Amino acid sequence: MAQYRCCFCxxxxxxxxxxxxxxxxxxxxxIKNVPVLICENCGERFYSLGVSRKMEKIIKAYREGTIPLAASKTILATEIAFSTNMAAFSA
Incomplete structure (x- = not known):
């Protein structure tokens, strides 16, 4: 198999x-544990066509509410804007 290089770095x-x-x-x-190629230098992720299509199917099934409960788990997440002024929180 040919070794393809990162197209960014x-x-x-x-x-x-x-x-x-x-x-x-x-x-x-x-979506947990997705097979990926990761650049050792910059960390960019590359997904194969087959993996991308499976992720699209998973997302579609989630939107339609057809993902079995055994395949999904609800977690709590907090959203923080990148533009948050961190100076107000510095000690």
Whole structure:
């Protein structure tokens, strides 16, 4: 198999697994342990076509409410704007 390089920094990519997080309206869903190629230099993630299609199916099933309860778990998440003024919180 040919070793493809990162298209952003030309670093080597390695196989791994990562969580994929997406915001759908006011909800955030996390797809756990997604197969991915990760750049060893910059950390950019690359998903195969097959993996991308499966994630689309999972998201569609979530929107339609057809994901079995055994396959999903609700967690609490807090949303913080990146533009938050951190100077107010510095000690």
């Amino acid at each position: 030309n670093g080597k990519r390695k196989r791994g697994k990562a969580d994929y997080m997406i915001k759908l309206g006011e909800e955030v869903i996390i």
